[in-house]
Amino acid sequence: MDLRVIESEEAELSIEIAGEDHTFMNVLKEALLETEGVGAATYDMNPEQSGGQTDPILTIKTEEDTAPLDALETAARNVRDKTDSFRTAFEAAA
């Protein structure tokens, strides 16, 4: 997973996440929106056939007192928590 920062400001961050697709990005986007201090989060990716940028670009806008990069870290941990708790629930039922 290679990260490339495209734009970085105090309350806004655009970052390219190479090698990922909708599978992970959509889960991550949603986790970001659940994160405290995040005002907006979205990602943009284009199909292979477009010939242009194909790796997803994640854009995060945060409210005051929250650094976008910290929010991203919290969201990643949140995804991890979701998978752990899904695994526990699934194994309990199986």
Place this chain on the structure above:
Amino acid sequence: MSEDYEVEFIDRDERDARFVVRDITPAFANGIRRAIVSDVPTLSIDTVRVIENSSVMFDEQISLRLGLVPLTTPDDYDVGETATLALDVEGPDTAYSGDLVSADDRVEPADDNIPIIDLKYPEGADSPQRLEIEAEAVMDHGKSHAKHQGGVAVGYRHLQRIEVVGDAADWEDEPNILRGVIEDDGELVPTESFDHDLSKRYPGKEVEVHDVPNAFVFSIESDGSLPVSDLVLNAVDSLADRADELEQAVQL
């Protein structure tokens, strides 16, 4: 902020299962579905060395058919690792997937009765048709080739709830078809139990169907390379690995 999910099985089989997950967001549900289809690696024949092929099909056609045969996948194989299989059949006979002999006895065809090619002993020929090959099965993801997809027909739909809103008009005796699983008094009822027809379960009533928020019924069918439960858990792990990787990358 982590949620607690609730999982309940409706049908459970090695190859075909249905279960309800509650309190799951659509995005996470879709992440799991997509990961099952494209990110769970399975073994599948990828390289074929043809020693003899005097059958009526070309080497390439035979290789394609062999590639599509699902192979049971042990959990200690990594992506890119290979297993060797061989097949040697002489006519008049049919070569079946079950004739594949594997060097690793944990890797074997999940189905034994798939015909690969019919071999003859043509009249007047001095030898029968013969197929002798050696093949390398490689571990890879569903996104690189559909033969590596462990799950076929993987999907989810909302769990539904039926509300009786009144009596049906006398002239209405049309069937009211619904497919899926409904929740009635906390009990999960698959619609096939009433022939998918709501007018049979609630005769003479007018009903409304509502989706239960954030409750999804997953239905997952495996091609036999992995049991359904492994398919789901491996998919969840692949998401977890990426989350970890991102967290570490951000910390740097």
Place this chain on the structure above:
Amino acid sequence: MVPVRCFTCGKVVGEHWEEFKTRTREGDDDPEQVLDELGVERHCCRRMLVSHKDLVDVVAPYQ
């Protein structure tokens, strides 16, 4: 030869071909019922078996 998998969904249908053939083409069973019993449920998979004709015997003499 019968396709190994359903073109649309990827279910392995080759596995059921010989039983389907013996019961419906050589026997008198109802194809609908046989497919149900074999667990070939979706119509994408059902058409794979219903519409198949083995041609190996036809091609063999010209090899």
